[in-house]
Each structure stands twice: as structure tokens, then as C-alpha cells.
Amino acid sequence: MEITALTIRNFRAVKDLRIDGFGKFNLFVGRNNVGKTTLLEALFLVSGMSNAQLSVAIHNSRDLLMTDDDDFRFMFHDLDFETPISIDASLEGRLRKLVITPQYGVSGSFQPAIRTGEPGEVMSGGSQLSVSTQSHKAVTGIQLDFIPPDGKSRNANISILRGWQPVLPAVYSEELQCAYLNPRILSAPFDTIWEKALREKKTGLVIKTLQQIEPRVQRIELGTRGMLWVDVGMDTLAPIQILGDGFRHILTLIAYIAIYEHGVLLVDEIENGLHYSSLDIMWDAVLTASQEYDVQIIATTHSNECVSAYSDSADRILKGLDVAKLYRLERTLEGGHKSVEYDSAVMKTALEQGYEVR
Amino acid sequence: MIPGTIPQHLTSSRLLIVEGKDECNFFASLTERLSIRDLQIINAGGSKKFPKQFEALQKMAEFHNLTTIGIVRDAEENPAMSAFASACDTLGKFGLPVPVAPGKVNSTQNPSVGIFIMPDNASPGMLEDLCLNTLRGADIERCIQQYISCFSPGQLLEEKPFFNSAKARVQAYLASRAPIVNSLGLGALSNFWDLNHVCFTNINSFLTTLFA
Numbered sequence: 001m002e003i004t005a006l007t008i009r010n011f012r013a014v015k016d017l018r019i020d021g022f023g024k025f026n027l028f029v030g031r032n033n034v035g036k037t038t039l040l041e042a043l044f045l046v047s048g049m050s051n052a053q054l055s056v057a058i059h060n061s062r063d064l065l066m067t068d069d070d071d072f073r074f075m076f077h078d079l080d081f082e083t084p085i086s087i088d089a090s091l092e093g094r095l096r097k098l099v100i101t102p103q104y105g106v107s108g109s110f111q112p113a114i115r116t117g118e119p120g121e122v123m124s125g126g127s128q129l130s131v132s133t134q135s136h137k138a139v140t141g142i143q144l145d146f147i148p149p150d151g152k153s154r155n156a157n158i159s160i161l162r163g164w165q166p167v168l169p170a171v172y173s174e175e176l177q178c179a180y181l182n183p184r185i186l187s188a189p190f191d192t193i194w195e196k197a198l199r200e201k202k203t204g205l206v207i208k209t210l211q212q213i214e215p216r217v218q219r220i221e222l223g224t225r226g227m228l229w230v231d232v233g234m235d236t237l238a239p240i241q242i243l244g245d246g247f248r249h250i251l252t253l254i255a256y257i258a259i260y261e262h263g264v265l266l267v268d269e270i271e272n273g274l275h276y277s278s279l280d281i282m283w284d285a286v287l288t289a290s291q292e293y294d295v296q297i298i299a300t301t302h303s304n305e306c307v308s309a310y311s312d313s314a315d316r317i318l319k320g321l322d323v324a325k326l327y328r329l330e331r332t333l334e335g336g337h338k339s340v341e342y343d344s345a346v347m348k349t350a351l352e353q354g355y356e357v358r
Numbered sequence: 359m360i361p362g363t364i365p366q367h368l369t370s371s372r373l374l375i376v377e378g379k380d381e382c383n384f385f386a387s388l389t390e391r392l393s394i395r396d397l398q399i400i401n402a403g404g405s406k407k408f409p410k411q412f413e414a415l416q417k418m419a420e421f422h423n424l425t426t427i428g429i430v431r432d433a434e435e436n437p438a439m440s441a442f443a444s445a446c447d448t449l450g451k452f453g454l455p456v457p458v459a460p461g462k463v464n465s466t467q468n469p470s471v472g473i474f475i476m477p478d479n480a481s482p483g484m485l486e487d488l489c490l491n492t493l494r495g496a497d498i499e500r501c502i503q504q505y506i507s508c509f510s511p512g513q514l515l516e517e518k519p520f521f522n523s524a525k526a527r528v529q530a531y532l533a534s535r536a537p538i539v540n541s542l543g544l545g546a547l548s549n550f551w552d553l554n555h556v557c558f559t560n561i562n563s564f565l566t567t568l569f570a
Contacts, residue, residue, distance in 0.1 A: 340417050345410060346414050347414075349410045350414035355366055355415060356367050357365070357417075
């Protein structure tokens with residue numbers, strides 16, 4: 001199942017952005033702070049729109065620990081709760097709609113404020129004191145109103161004040177599998193994801209893909225205390241760490257691709273931590289595995305070498321299939337956002353000519 | 359793209375698009391002689407590659423900053439109108455203004471756009487033909503002709519597959535210069551072509567009108 005179009009309104013720094021014609025493989029570039037991570041977060045939220053906890057997870061992934069419901073403000077454009085967030089996605093013609101609004105409660109606080117020259121003031125001892133008798137409207141969480149492809153409106157909500165527990169809709173099961181990876185997840189120990197791959201009997205194909213990178217790898221075993229052991233044909237198994245960070249980075253990506261079969265994988269800064277000479281290997285493995293497991297890839301990068309490796313791998317692995325696209329996110333002069341799309345052929349031409357695509 | 363190379367940006371609001379790296383050198387020399395400043399010259403490939411290369415070019419982030427676009431293309435073996443129509447099609451596809459005829463400038467919209475078809479906006483040919491015109495009647499022209507004739511007695515070189523008479527003559531001319539260079543553009547940078555020659559009047563006029 002593939003995401004084919006996305007519209008974001010009033011989410012973080014993005015006031016308005018529409019992207020049509022996503023491919024099977026999509027790599028986003030653009031300046032710092034242009035909204036690449038925000039785009040992935042929007043896709044993540046709309047992919048799992050019944051799960052209100054994702055709204056907290058996307059902040060955690062930015063190392064932004066939420067301590068108060070007012071912190072949900074960080075999701076709203078210009079930090080303004082009054083403008084609802086709207087994210088629409090089309091999955092092969094089936095529309096999903098998500099609208100996020102704040103939930104308000106009454107704080108009941110009595111808030112005197114020093115003001116001057118306004119109606120309703122009372123004078124006291126020469127100073128001017130006004131007293132607001134209105135209750136203070138406090139945000140006590142957010143509500144997610146969503147319409148999945150079945151067209152039936154549902155909602156979920158979450159409140160930090162009420163103890164983080166999301167209120168999820170009854171009788172709704174999400175049909176789209178989606179994972180969001182960032183550099184921290186890609187460099188973290190991956191015993192949990194490997195265990196999941198083991199449980200789902202998907203390690204065989206993962207090993208087969210990895211053997212294209214490192215032919216000596218025969219199997220990977222889960223040890224105690226999160227240790228992973230790799231059989232590279234020696235007398236004893238070796239800790240996975242001996243194969244280096246690059247190999248683990250690629251192994252993590254492939255394991256996620258296997259587990260999220262028929263789903264969508266969102267990867268922020270996919271090249272992070274990899275030497276440029278490993279980028280061809282990474283993309284060959286990602287494209288091969290994604291085709292094998294029918295997974296759509298939507299990733300971001302800052303690296304021109306990563307874009308070049310992506311284009312070269314698309315040439316090698318996809319053999320003329322025009323399903324690998326490059327997008328550059330830009331801010332418009334009017335303060336909005338737009339994406340500039342390169343199909344495989346134009347991406348290749350631009351890189352051959354040495355044109356800046358980022 | 360070769361790892362470690364710096365990607366090319368559009369650094370000027372005035373762009374001259376030519377078809378080949380060597381043409382970049384030639385037009386750098388010509389525009390310098392015309393005192394045209396603040397101009398970026400960029401290679402967008404030959405006729406077959408031009409549509410895709412222009413598409414890649416117009417996707418660059420700075421493209422919308424352009425105020426003036428000049429395109430110089432070779433007619434090759436076709437009359438100039440064929441290459442002109444093809445270039446206009448490509449411009450039109452991306453919503454850009456098109457000039458009314460080769461050698462003319464459309465400055466009624468932004469960006470201003472002009473297209474020049476080598477060698478003279480009418481005849482088949484290429485930049486090499488224009489440069490060879492500067493040798494007309496000179497001793498060297500006879501020497502080049504003798505060399506070409508001597509090279510293949512009894513057979514017209516023009517009948518050989520892939521033979522390009524103009525390019526061969528340019529190479530023969532450059533071989534007679536010192537220090538030797540191996541391309542037309544490098545020849546221009548070495549002042550081997552008389553850029554004041556009357557045969558450059560049309561292209562000079564075009565460039566001056568567009569980028570004045």
C-alpha cells in the first residue's frame with residue numbers, strides 16, 4: 001500500500017504544502033529547517049491517525065520531552081492553538097483525513113492583571129487594578145478527528161494532564177503499517193527489531209539481502225542482554241559490532257523493511273553516520289529489500305553523495321522503472337511551502353550535469 | 359556526479375545556455391570582448407539531450423530569480439527553424455516566454471528570452487562553421503582544404519560515417535597554432551579566432567541586445 005499524495009496545513013512550520021505523485025521510493029532534500037522532518041512527522045501521524053500517542057512520540061524523537069498539555073502547542077503553526085492542524089493523505093486513491101485541535105478545560109484561576117485606562121477598572125490606593133472575572137481557558141490535551149478510507153468519522157484524544165493515556169476509538173484497526181526512523185533509532189541497539197524479525201520468520205530474507213553486501217554473513221543469533229551474534233564462517237560467532245556501524249545501519253533498515261512488509265518506512269537523514277562509499281551499498285540493499293517486501297520508502301537527506309548513490313542504485317536495481325523520485329522542499333516567497341519533483345531521468349541528468357539539486 | 363565535486367548553482371540572474379563545455383569557453387571569451395558582465399554561461403547539452411537537461415536546469419532553486427535567458431543552439435543538418443521550434447517547445451513546456459523568431463528577443467515578459475541558432479539563424483551548420491568563416495580567403499583556409507583533400511585521396515571525407523567537416527577543419531586550423539589547443543573554445547580563450555570579424559556581427563548583436 002503506497003501513499004500517493006499528501007496535504008499538510010498548519011503543522012509546525014508548514015502552513016500549506018501539497019505533494020502529488022509520490023513514487024515507490026522518495027528522497028527529500030532541502031535546506032535546514034525547511035520542513036523535511038515535519039513532512040515525515042505528518043506522514044507518520046496520518047498513517048497511524050487513530051493512535052493519539054504518536055503526537056507525543058514525534059516530540060520525543062526530537063528530544064523534546066513534553067511535561068504539560070500546553071506543550072502540544074509545538075505542533076501548531078506559529079504555536080497557535082486556534083488554527084487546527086489538517087493532514088490529508090491519499091493511499092492509492094483512498095483518502096485519509098486527520099484534523100488535530102486542542103481540547104480546553106477550565107483552569108478556574110483568578111487572574112488579576114495590572115492594566116491602564118480600560119473600562120471596568122476599579123481604583124485602589126492610586127494604582128490601577130483590573131480584575132478578570134472570566135475563567136482562564138487552559139489546554140488539557142488534543143483531539144484527533146479522523147476519517148479513514150471507510151469514510152466513517154472517528155476521534156481519539158490524549159492528555160498529559162490525565163496521565164498520557166490516549167483515548168482511542170473503539171472498533172477501529174489500522175490497516176496501514178508505517179514506521180518512522182531517525183538517526184537515533186538507526187544507531188540504537190536493534191535487538192528488539194531483530195527479535196521481531198525472528199518472531200515473524202523474516203530473518204532468512206534479511207540475511208539473503210545482507211549477503212549481497214557481506215557474503216560471509218550466514219546467520220545472526222539473538223543472545224542474552226540484547227547481544228546479537230553474527231556467523232561469518234569462523235569457529236565462533238562474533239558480536240555484531242565487529243561488522244561496523246555502517247553494516248548495522250543497513251541491517252537495521254533492512255530489518256524494518258522486512259517487518260513493515262506492504263507498508264511505509266519513513267527515514268529521517270537516511271545517510272546519517274555512513275561514509276559516502278557505503279551509500280551505494282545502502283541504497284542497493286534498501287531498494288532490493290523494499291521491492292522484495294513491497295515497502296514504500298520516504299526518506300530525507302542533506303547529502304549530495306546520498307542523492308547520487310540513490311540515483312545510481314535506482315539505475316542498477318530498478319532497471320528503468322521510473323519509481324524513484326527526488327523532491328526538494330522549498331519555502332515560497334509568500335511564506336508557504338512547495339516541493340520540486342525530479343523523476344528518475346531528470347534526477348540523473350541534473351546530477352550528471354553537476355547541477356545543485358538540494 | 360563525482361564524489362567531492364561541488365554542485366553547480368545559478369549564481370547570476372542572467373543566463374546563457376549553450377550546448378557543450380567547449381561552447382562555454384567560446385562564449386566566455388566572446389562576451390568578455392563585448393564587455394557583458396554578470397553573466398553565467400551553462401552547458402545544457404546537444405539537441406537530443408537539451409529538453410531533459412533544460413528540465414533539470416529549470417528545477418534548480420535559483421531558476422526563478424532569472425531575469426534574462428539566452429539560448430544558443432546549433433542548427434546541425436536542419437534549417438534553423440527546426441532547432442528554433444524545438445527550443446521554443448521546451449521553453450513553452452515550462453511556461454516560459456518564447457521569442458517570435460531566431461535571433462529575436464522577447465522582453466515583454468519576465469524573464470526576457472532570446473534564442474540564437476548557429477551559424478546564422480537560417481542555414482544548417484554550427485558554431486564551427488561561423489568560426490571558419492573568419493578564415494575565408496586567408497592562406498590558412500587553402501592549407502586546410504589541401505590537408506583535407508590530401509588526407510583521403512579519391513574519396514570524399516564527407517561520405518565517411520560520423521565525419522564532421524566543420525569540426526575537422528577547426529582541428530586542422532588549431533593544429534597550426536601555437537601553443538596548440540584541441541578545441542574551438544580553448545582556441546577562443548587563446549585568441550586564435552578573430553572575434554572582431556564581421557561574421558560575428560549577428561551573434562554579437564543578439565548578445566548585446568539580450569544582455570545589455
